[in-house]
Amino acid sequence: MKHYPLFLDIKNKKCLVIGGGSVAERKVKNLLAYDAKVYIISTKLNNALQELVADGKVCYRGTNYHTAELDDACLVFCATNNHAVNSAIAKDCAQKNIPVNVVDKPSLCTFIVPSTVVRGDLQLAISTGGKSPALAKVLRKKLEADFGPQFKEFIDYIGNMRNLVINNIEDLEQRSYILKNLVDNLTIDLVKQGDIEQAKERVKSVYYHSGLKS
Numbered sequence: 001m002k003h004y005p006l007f008l009d010i011k012n013k014k015c016l017v018i019g020g021g022s023v024a025e026r027k028v029k030n031l032l033a034y035d036a037k038v039y040i041i042s043t044k045l046n047n048a049l050q051e052l053v054a055d056g057k058v059c060y061r062g063t064n065y066h067t068a069e070l071d072d073a074c075l076v077f078c079a080t081n082n083h084a085v086n087s088a089i090a091k092d093c094a095q096k097n098i099p100v101n102v103v104d105k106p107s108l109c110t111f112i113v114p115s116t117v118v119r120g121d122l123q124l125a126i127s128t129g130g131k132s133p134a135l136a137k138v139l140r141k142k143l144e145a146d147f148g149p150q151f152k153e154f155i156d157y158i159g160n161m162r163n164l165v166i167n168n169i170e171d172l173e174q175r176s177y178i179l180k181n182l183v184d185n186l187t188i189d190l191v192k193q194g195d196i197e198q199a200k201e202r203v204k205s206v207y208y209h210s211g212l213k214s
C-alpha cells in the first residue's frame with residue numbers, strides 16, 4: 001500500500017492527457033465530470049475524443065509532446081500505448097513534482113485512479129493498489145447496486161441537518177452527541193430500501209428528541 005487516498009478539487013485546473021485511445025477517453029470523461037480544463041496531446045484521437053474536441057469540451061494540443069506542455073498542469077496522464085513515451089513523460093513530471101498517472105506502469109504512477117460510486121456528494125472510492133483493477137470494477141458494481149441513486153438526496157438531507165445542528169445547538173457536548181448519532185445502520189438500511197421519508201424521520205427524531213440531553 002503506497003498511495004494516500006484523497007479527494008481533489010480540479011475545477012478549472014489544467015489536466016494534461018497524452019494519448020487518444022479508449023483508456024485516455026475514460027480518463028478524460030472522468031476529468032470533465034469534475035470540471036477540469038482538459039488538454040490532450042496524441043498522434044491520433046478516437047471518435048469520442050474527436051467529438052469532445054469539436055464540441056470545445058477539451059483542448060487538443062496536437063501530436064507532439066514537449067516539456068513546456070507540462071507548465072501549470074495540476075495532473076498528468078500518460079495514456080499512450082507506447083511505454084517509452086509514457087515513461088519519459090513520467091520522468092519529466094517527477095522532476096517538476098507534478099502528480100502523474102502512467103496507465104501501463106503502476107510503479108511510475110505518483111497517483112492512481114480509483115473506481116468510484118458517485119451519489120452526489122457521497123462518493124465511494126475503491127482501490128486495489130493496482131493489484132486488480134478488474135476487482136475494483138466488480139466491487140464498484142456491487143456497491144452501486146447496494147447504494148442506489150437515492151443516496152444523493154439523502155446525503156443532501158443529512159448535510160442540511162448537520163448545518164441545522166451546528167447553527168442551533170451551542171452546547172458543544174450536546175452538539176457532538178447529536179452529530180455522532182444522526183445516522184445509524186437502520187437509517188442506512190431504510191435509504192437502501194428506498195424508504196427515504198422514513199429515513200429522514202429517523203434523522204429528525206435524533207435532532208428533536210433523543211439527542212437533546214437535559
Ligand SMILES: C[C@@]1(CC(=O)O)c2cc3[nH]c(cc4nc(cc5[nH]c(cc(n2)[C@H]1CCC(=O)O)[C@@](C)(CC(=O)O)[C@@H]5CCC(=O)O)C(CC(=O)O)=C4CCC(=O)O)c(CCC(=O)O)c3CC(=O)O
Pocket residue numbers: 026027030101102103104105106109111112113114115116126127128129130131132133134135136137140
Ligand atoms: C494502476 C492503475 C493506474 C491508473 O490507470 O490509474 C491501473 C493500471 C492498469 N489497468 C489495467 C487494466 C485494466 N484496467 C481496468 C479498469 C480500470 N482501471 C482503473 C485504474 C487503474 N488501472 C489504476 C489502479 C486502480 C486500482 O486497482 O487501485 C479504473 C479503476 C479507473 C479508471 O481507469 O478510470 C478502471 C475501472 C473503472 C470502473 O469501471 O469502475 C480494466 C477493466 C476493464 O477495462 O473492464 C482492466 C483490464 C482487467 C485487468 O487487467 O484487471 C492494466 C493492464 C493493461 C494491459 O493489459 O496492458 C494496468 C497496468 C498494469 O497493471 O500494469
Ligand SMILES: NC(=O)C1=CN([C@@H]2O[C@H](COP(=O)(O)OP(=O)(O)OC[C@H]3O[C@@H](n4cnc5c(N)ncnc54)[C@H](O)[C@@H]3O)[C@@H](O)[C@H]2O)C=CC1
Pocket residue numbers: 018019020021022023024041042043044045046063065079080081082085102103104133
Ligand atoms: N490503466 C488502465 O486502466 C488501463 C491501461 N491499459 C494500458 O493503456 C494503454 C493504452 O490503451 P488504449 O487506450 O486502449 O490504447 P490505444 O491503442 O487505443 O490508444 C493509444 C493512443 O496513444 C496514442 N499515441 C501513441 N504513441 C504516441 C505518442 N508518441 N505521442 C502521443 N500519442 C501517442 C495513439 O495515437 C492512440 O491514440 C495500453 O497500452 C495498456 O497497456 C489498458 C487498459 C486499462
